[in-house]
Amino acid sequence: MFPITINITPRYSETDQMGIIHHANYLIYLEQARLDWLSQLGFSYVKMEEAGVLLPVYNIDLKYKNPIKFGDEISVKISLKSIPTTRVIFDYEIVNQKNQVCAVCELTLVFTDAQTFRPRKPIPEFLEACKKLLNT
Structure with missing residues:
Protein backbone atom coordinates (compact mmCIF):
# COMPACT_ATOMS: atom_id res chain seq x y z
CA MET A 1 0.00 0.00 0.00
CA PHE A 2 2.94 2.28 -0.75
CA PRO A 3 4.07 2.82 2.80
CA ILE A 4 6.91 5.27 3.20
CA THR A 5 8.97 6.02 6.26
CA ILE A 6 10.57 9.33 7.10
CA ASN A 7 13.10 10.01 9.84
CA ILE A 8 12.77 12.99 12.16
CA THR A 9 15.01 14.41 14.86
CA PRO A 10 12.74 16.20 17.34
CA ARG A 11 13.97 19.64 18.39
CA TYR A 12 14.42 20.87 21.94
CA SER A 13 11.78 23.55 21.33
CA GLU A 14 9.22 20.74 20.84
CA THR A 15 9.63 19.44 24.38
CA ASP A 16 7.78 20.23 27.56
CA GLN A 17 9.44 20.97 30.90
CA MET A 18 10.08 17.24 31.43
CA GLY A 19 12.08 16.81 28.20
CA ILE A 20 9.18 14.93 26.58
CA ILE A 21 8.01 15.90 23.10
CA GLU A 49 -5.40 23.43 -4.52
CA GLU A 50 -4.63 24.53 -8.09
CA ALA A 51 -7.19 21.91 -9.18
CA GLY A 52 -9.76 23.51 -6.84
CA VAL A 53 -9.50 20.91 -4.07
CA LEU A 54 -8.90 21.50 -0.37
CA LEU A 55 -8.13 18.69 2.08
CA PRO A 56 -9.27 19.61 5.60
CA VAL A 57 -8.85 17.13 8.42
CA TYR A 58 -12.05 15.27 9.27
CA ASN A 59 -10.87 12.89 11.98
CA ILE A 60 -7.70 12.08 13.89
CA ASP A 61 -7.54 8.93 16.02
CA LEU A 62 -4.12 9.26 17.64
CA LYS A 63 -3.06 6.83 20.32
CA TYR A 64 0.03 7.61 22.39
CA LYS A 65 1.95 4.49 23.39
CA ASN A 66 5.39 5.62 24.61
CA PRO A 67 6.78 9.13 25.05
CA ILE A 68 9.21 10.62 22.56
CA LYS A 69 12.04 12.22 24.50
CA PHE A 70 14.47 14.91 23.50
CA GLY A 71 17.43 13.17 21.87
CA ASP A 72 15.30 10.40 20.38
CA GLU A 73 15.39 9.73 16.67
CA ILE A 74 11.97 8.77 15.34
CA SER A 75 10.61 7.21 12.19
CA VAL A 76 7.12 7.95 10.92
CA LYS A 77 5.57 5.32 8.65
CA ILE A 78 2.52 6.28 6.61
CA SER A 79 0.33 4.19 4.33
CA LEU A 80 -2.94 4.60 2.50
CA LYS A 81 -5.68 2.59 4.18
CA SER A 82 -8.12 2.26 1.28
CA ILE A 83 -9.14 3.68 -2.08
CA PRO A 84 -10.12 7.33 -1.58
CA THR A 85 -13.75 8.34 -2.01
CA THR A 86 -14.71 11.80 -0.79
CA ARG A 87 -12.36 10.90 2.06
CA VAL A 88 -8.79 9.67 2.13
CA ILE A 89 -7.65 7.68 5.16
CA PHE A 90 -4.03 7.21 6.23
CA ASP A 91 -2.50 4.91 8.82
CA TYR A 92 0.62 6.02 10.70
CA GLU A 93 3.08 4.50 13.10
CA ILE A 94 5.75 6.47 14.96
CA VAL A 95 8.66 4.49 16.41
CA ASN A 96 11.82 5.56 18.22
CA GLN A 97 15.39 4.38 17.65
CA LYS A 98 14.79 1.46 20.05
CA ASN A 99 11.95 0.34 17.74
CA GLN A 100 9.39 1.13 20.46
CA VAL A 101 6.04 2.23 19.10
CA CYS A 102 5.44 5.76 20.36
CA ALA A 103 2.12 6.40 18.63
CA VAL A 104 -0.30 5.03 16.06
CA CYS A 105 -2.84 7.06 14.17
CA GLU A 106 -5.63 6.85 11.67
CA LEU A 107 -6.19 10.23 10.02
CA THR A 108 -9.00 11.12 7.63
CA LEU A 109 -9.03 14.06 5.21
CA VAL A 110 -12.05 15.15 3.16
CA PHE A 111 -11.76 16.25 -0.46
CA THR A 112 -13.53 19.60 -0.49
CA ASP A 113 -14.43 21.94 -3.34
CA ALA A 114 -12.41 25.14 -2.83
CA GLN A 115 -15.31 27.35 -3.97
CA THR A 116 -18.30 25.76 -2.25
CA PHE A 117 -16.53 23.97 0.64
CA ARG A 118 -18.71 20.93 -0.12
CA PRO A 119 -17.29 17.41 -0.20
CA ARG A 120 -16.24 16.20 -3.64
CA LYS A 121 -14.44 13.33 -5.28
CA PRO A 122 -10.65 13.39 -5.55
CA ILE A 123 -9.05 14.64 -8.74
CA PRO A 124 -9.02 11.73 -11.23
CA GLU A 125 -5.22 11.57 -11.52
CA PHE A 126 -4.87 11.19 -7.76
CA LEU A 127 -7.56 8.52 -7.61
CA GLU A 128 -5.93 6.53 -10.42
CA ALA A 129 -2.51 6.74 -8.75
CA CYS A 130 -4.03 5.43 -5.50
CA LYS A 131 -5.80 2.59 -7.30
CA LYS A 132 -2.50 1.53 -8.86
CA LEU A 133 -0.88 1.52 -5.43
CA LEU A 134 -3.58 -0.75 -4.06
CA ASN A 135 -3.64 -2.91 -7.19
CA THR A 136 -7.35 -2.52 -7.91
Missing part, protein backbone atom coordinates in the same frame (compact mmCIF):
# COMPACT_ATOMS: atom_id res chain seq x y z
CA HIS A 22 4.72 17.78 23.53
CA HIS A 23 1.79 15.76 22.18
CA ALA A 24 0.72 18.47 19.71
CA ASN A 25 3.98 18.04 17.78
CA TYR A 26 2.97 14.53 16.78
CA LEU A 27 0.47 16.08 14.36
CA ILE A 28 3.27 18.06 12.73
CA TYR A 29 5.27 14.86 12.28
CA LEU A 30 2.24 13.16 10.70
CA GLU A 31 1.77 16.04 8.30
CA GLN A 32 5.43 15.98 7.34
CA ALA A 33 5.13 12.27 6.49
CA ARG A 34 1.91 12.91 4.53
CA LEU A 35 3.56 15.66 2.46
CA ASP A 36 6.45 13.32 1.63
CA TRP A 37 3.99 10.53 0.76
CA LEU A 38 2.09 12.84 -1.60
CA SER A 39 5.32 14.06 -3.16
CA GLN A 40 6.52 10.51 -3.83
CA LEU A 41 3.16 9.78 -5.43
CA GLY A 42 3.66 12.83 -7.66
CA PHE A 43 1.22 15.20 -5.96
CA SER A 44 1.24 18.08 -3.50
CA TYR A 45 -1.24 20.22 -1.65
CA VAL A 46 -0.33 23.02 -4.07
CA LYS A 47 -1.26 20.84 -7.05
CA MET A 48 -4.53 19.83 -5.39
